[in-house]
Amino acid sequence: MYWREVVASLYAWDLVDEGLEHMLDVLERETLTNSVYLVALMHDEKRPLTDFYYPHNPRRKVYWTEDSRAYWKPNPDSYKHSRIKPRLSDNEELQGHDWLQELIDGGRKRGMTTGAELSHTWLDKERAVGEFQDVVQRDIYGKRFDQQICFNNPDVRTYGIALYTDLAAHYDIDYVMTCVRGFNPGRPTSPSNVPFASNELQRLVGITLGGCFCDACERAAKKRGLDWGAIKERLRWMADGYDRFNARQAFDLNLLFHSVQTATALLAEVPELYQFLKFRTDSITEFFGEIYAAVHKAKPSIDVRLNHYAGFPELMGLDMKGVGQFMDSVRSSDYSEQSGDPARMEWKRGYLHAVRHAIGVDKYFLSAISPRPKATPELVKQGILISAQCGADALTIGHYDGSWMNCLRAIKEGLEEAGVEIRRG
Numbered sequence: 181m182y183w184r185e186v187v188a189s190l191y192a193w194d195l196v197d198e199g200l201e202h203m204l205d206v207l208e209r210e211t212l213t214n215s216v217y218l219v220a221l222m223h224d225e226k227r228p229l230t231d232f233y234y235p236h237n238p239r240r241k242v243y244w245t246e247d248s249r250a251y252w253k254p255n256p257d258s259y260k261h262s263r264i265k266p267r268l269s270d271n272e273e274l275q276g277h278d279w280l281q282e283l284i285d286g287g288r289k290r291g292m293t294t295g296a297e298l299s300h301t302w303l304d305k306e307r308a309v310g311e312f313q314d315v316v317q318r319d320i321y322g323k324r325f326d327q328q329i330c331f332n333n334p335d336v337r338t339y340g341i342a343l344y345t346d347l348a349a350h351y352d353i354d355y356v357m358t359c360v361r362g363f364n365p366g367r368p369t370s371p372s373n374v375p376f377a378s379n380e381l382q383r384l385v386g387i388t389l390g391g392c393f394c395d396a397c398e399r400a401a402k403k404r405g406l407d408w409g410a411i412k413e414r415l416r417w418m419a420d421g422y423d424r425f426n427a428r429q430a431f432d433l434n435l436l437f438h439s440v441q442t443a444t445a446l447l448a449e450v451p452e453l454y455q456f457l458k459f460r461t462d463s464i465t466e467f468f469g470e471i472y473a474a475v476h477k478a479k480p481s482i483d484v485r486l487n488h489y490a491g492f493p494e495l496m497g498l499d500m501k502g503v504g505q506f507m508d509s510v511r512s513s514d515y516s517e518q519s520g521d522p523a524r525m526e527w528k529r530g531y532l533h534a535v536r537h538a539i540g541v542d543k544y545f546l547s548a549i550s551p552r553p554k555a556t557p558e559l560v561k562q563g564i565l566i567s568a569q570c571g572a573d574a575l576t577i578g579h580y581d582g583s584w585m586n587c588l589r590a591i592k593e594g595l596e597e598a599g600v601e602i603r604r605g
């Protein structure tokens with residue numbers, strides 16, 4: 181079997197701490213990496229994410245990332261029609277460099293393909309509660325969700341298109357990828373102990389506490405011919421049930437959660453709930469359709485890639501089949517290896533099957549494995565074998581910064597043992 185690529189991700193501060201050449205040496209030697217991308221717009225997070233301390237960073241034990249900063253040099257022309265501009269780093273060590281360009285230069289010298297990722301959040305919390313609070317999603321009561329931007333807001337769409345086209349037009353990259361958070365999922369589980377209600381039923385009802393009910397969504401829904409008032413009224417009744425002082429609604433919800441009713445039955449009973457779900461997925465699909473057209477216009481050869489990370493994508497309004505038609509490739513972001521639990525590997529198999537089911541057998545599909553704690557070399561190899569068995573076309577590593585060497589080494593061995601050869605073309 182042939183896979184085209186082994187793909188590794190790096191962060192700007194990894195380049196400062198470890199040096200690009202050293203990291204590419206290790207990745208080529210231990211994992212056969214032949215493609216590298218920068219997490220070019222990174223959300224607020226502690227690195228390494230899944231362990232207390234870095235396993236091989238020579239300069240620090242941990243790094244707290246800045247909130248939603250860009251690590252390339254945004255071209256002002258790309259944002260001249262956009263109210264929202266990418267925010268740059270305030271970290272003196274990171275300022276004044278074009279980290280994406282440095283990564284591209286280093287990767288290209290070795291014949292690697294290169295890319296850029298726009299991660300989970302594209303707008304920092306500070307500006308989201310300040311000058312851009314009007315673009316943030318709202319719940320059914322009108323309350324804003326921290327920094328979650330609404331994809332029905334025209335300013336968000338303009339900003340998203342500007343980010344993609346800036347990267348595609350001004351950098352020598354083969355792919356641009358995102359794992360941006362979609363609509364707020366609400367409350368996926370019920371706070372009380374309910375004997376029969378399935379997790380699925382609880383997740384479904386919990387969406388009524390999610391996003392989005394902003395003015396832009398109302399306009400978009402009406403444009404689609406939906407009775408937004410009726411949808412809101414029916415969903416509001418369910419949402420109100422989560423507050424026990426709303427006696428009637430809470431009684432109704434409690435009864436539902438203590439019943440044997442299924443999610444399917446609820447959707448049949450409450451067509452407004454289905455309309456809301458469909459409205460959210462149609463909105464996200466339309467948004468990615470606009471991105472796809474604009475970015476291919478800027479650079480016809482670009483690979484627009486979805487970094488698919490959600491266990492239940494439908495909760496954030498992501499319909500894989502709908503969005504998949506506007507993606508050239510999909511990266512599964514399943515990191516089951518790092519659970520340390522062999523039983524979890526069957527979830528990985530099912531997750532990969534779900535993606536393939538949605539995108540079809542011909543689309544370029546990259547499967548991730550995690551070499552991070554509590555992963556073991558055995559689980560890493562198993563992850564590679566399962567990826568091969570599930571029809572993956574390439575492997576990606578999530579992520580180098582937190583990887584222990586024994587697990588990195590297992591990647592090359594795992595590829596050999598699964599009979600996978602890395603070969604372009």
Ligand SMILES: [Zn+2]
Nearest residue numbers: 330392394397
């Ligand atoms: Zn909205």
